[in-house]
Amino acid sequence: MNDKLNRAALRGRIRPIESLGPAPDALPWVDWAVGDERLALRHGFYDTAVGRLLVADTPKGVCFIGFATAGDAEALADLRRRFAGQPTEARATELQKAAAAACEGNFEGVIPLHLKGTAFQREIWLLLLRIPVGALCSYGALSPRAGAARAVGSAVGANPVSVLVPCHRVVRADGGWRGYYWGTPVKERLLLREL
């Protein structure tokens, strides 16, 4: 179906959960706390090698990275949907720039993240961070309980920082990669850069 990504090749790169990197000793992000919805939410658009990005951050860290594939207005609508009721302000910050650079692989260092999610979602995101560059995982392999692959898909899809938490390194058990929040072409581009 696609001439660039080969399904059989992708399937061959799928790694079992045991071969992932070690779990980080410290939580690599700041959990969303009660009252954080009153924090200033600043956002800006960035054109990068992986596509046009909408990046948002709070004083605590980057809280959202999304692709503006469907247009800036749509991306903003998505941001407001995730942070309903929170005032947003169009203002570029150094942190946003650093995050955008990191998405291209042009940033050395740690980007502070500020993530909002349920316990289950955070558990999955933590697993995603352990998938090394060039390796893939299937939804089923990531699920803490057998048969929870569907739920993993939902949790991965809810990931607010699309590229920094490598949600694109998860594919179907048969090697298929169709189905991606920001569109299949985006996922293809991200994977082609890494494989």
Next chain:
DNA sequence: TTCAACCATATTC
């Protein structure tokens, strides 16, 4: 290719 289960949320009574 199609279909029926499986699991965690969000939404809506």
Next chain:
DNA sequence: GAATATGGTTGAA
């Protein structure tokens, strides 16, 4: 609370 709809799935028919 309970019912329902909806996913970035899976495995079998």
